[in-house]
Amino acid sequence: MNEENVLVSPEYREFTQDQTLVEPEEEKIGEYPGESILKPESSAYEKYVVSKPRRVTIYAKILDD
Amino acid sequence: MTETIICHTEDRVCQGDIFRDIEYFDSFSIDAGIVEIARISFPHIVVLTQDCDLAQDLTFRHGDSRNQDKVLLSILVAPIYNLEFFLNGEHLSELDLSMRDFRHGSKTAINDIKNNSNPRYHFFDFGRESQLPPSIVDFKHYFAVNIKYLEDQRRNNRLFRIKELYREDISQRFSSFLSRIGLPDE
Numbered sequence: 001m002n003e004e005n006v007l008v009s010p011e012y013r014e015f016t017q018d019q020t021l022v023e024p025e026e027e028k029i030g031e032y033p034g035e036s037i038l039k040p041e042s043s044a045y046e047k048y049v050v051s052k053p054r055r056v057t058i059y060a061k062i063l064d065d
Numbered sequence: 066m067t068e069t070i071i072c073h074t075e076d077r078v079c080q081g082d083i084f085r086d087i088e089y090f091d092s093f094s095i096d097a098g099i100v101e102i103a104r105i106s107f108p109h110i111v112v113l114t115q116d117c118d119l120a121q122d123l124t125f126r127h128g129d130s131r132n133q134d135k136v137l138l139s140i141l142v143a144p145i146y147n148l149e150f151f152l153n154g155e156h157l158s159e160l161d162l163s164m165r166d167f168r169h170g171s172k173t174a175i176n177d178i179k180n181n182s183n184p185r186y187h188f189f190d191f192g193r194e195s196q197l198p199p200s201i202v203d204f205k206h207y208f209a210v211n212i213k214y215l216e217d218q219r220r221n222n223r224l225f226r227i228k229e230l231y232r233e234d235i236s237q238r239f240s241s242f243l244s245r246i247g248l249p250d251e
Contacts, residue, residue, distance in 0.1 A: 053105055053106065053144060053156075054106055054159040055106075055159070056106050059101055060100040061098060
């Protein structure tokens with residue numbers, strides 16, 4: 001992909017500013033190329049790459065009038 | 066294959082938008098005065114609803130139209146899974162669901178997925194600038210979200226938009242998947 005044609009919204013760039021990218025050629029995880037380009041120790045990796053769909057349940061009590 | 070993404074300038078939800086941290090409302094119950102609301106939080110989703118419908122919704126919802134004929138009730142989206150977890154069949158492990166393990170199958174099956182030859186899945190390689198790893202959409206897992214809810218997420222949780230050509234590719238493949246005809250097993 002021509003990276004010059006790729007733009008990211010300012011909000012997202014700000015959000016990910018502490019991320020550390022690793023060249024895909026230098027570090028590949030898994031059997032197939034390009035499957036992991038983020039360092040596992042980065043905070044973004046922890047939250048958005050490692051994270052999976054999860055269940056969130058909340059409880060509330062109905063108050064009497 | 067490489068997907069191409071673009072910066073967002075639209076002040077509305079668009080087809081092909083990628084959001085993070087979107088919740089699906091799974092169930093709601095009341096027992097002995099206690100309300101239980103179960104949700105599933107998806108790290109990333111892609112918007113599948115047609116863009117013209119989304120544009121018309123905005124016009125009819127907030128414009129001077131005489132009626133609300135084109136207003137939508139919900140927006141169709143699909144979760145995006147990390148390819149590594151997906152190939153291991155572990156992408157829904159937090160939901161106690163074990164999925165197909167492609168790692169211990171034929172390489173042809175994996176190649177079919179990566180070439181978008183398997184109609185159930187759509188493979189994304191957003192590129193490094195997106196900060197997202199190679200990813201997969203499972204068309205079986207589409208769901209609807211409230212339009213007001215997604216609008217509220219737009220400012221902080223919308224990441225970027227898929228370029229039009231690739232957006233149309235997803236749309237065409239999704240509609241093709243939905244319109245398939247199940248024949249009885251003989």
